[in-house]
Amino acid sequence: MMTPKSSNEIVVELDGFRNDLAGVLSFTLGVTALQFDRPSPVALISLFFVLTWVTVKLAPWRSDHEVFYNSLGRWKGRRRAFNSNLIFFIGMVFLASIAFDFLTLADLEILDLSKPKK
Secondary structure (H helix, E strand, C coil): CCCCCCHHHHHHHHHHHHHHHHHHHHHHHHHHHCCCCCHHHHHHHHHHHHHHHHHHHHHHHHHHHHHHHHHCCHHHHHHHHHHHCHHHHHHHHHHHHHHCCCCCHHHHHHHCCCCCCC
């Protein structure tokens, strides 16, 4: 017999989904978009897709999120929400920065360690 899950368990599972799937997918889509001659349209389409997917997937449990994080207090709840979704935020910021032309492949070439510095 299955026992109903508590709000805490639901939030932990959904934060895991958001980090493990949506966050990593966003980062991967951003890296993939950089392979195109014009990466921003590809990244913008990907950003729209991921945001729509996450919104549809998590909408039924929005109240559980609000109740759980509000029960921790204003700042502690926000800090916990940010920390538990850090990979998601990094992936989304990376994808959005490519979508809106803040980050290009040329900007990332400084990370190429195979070229000698001039």
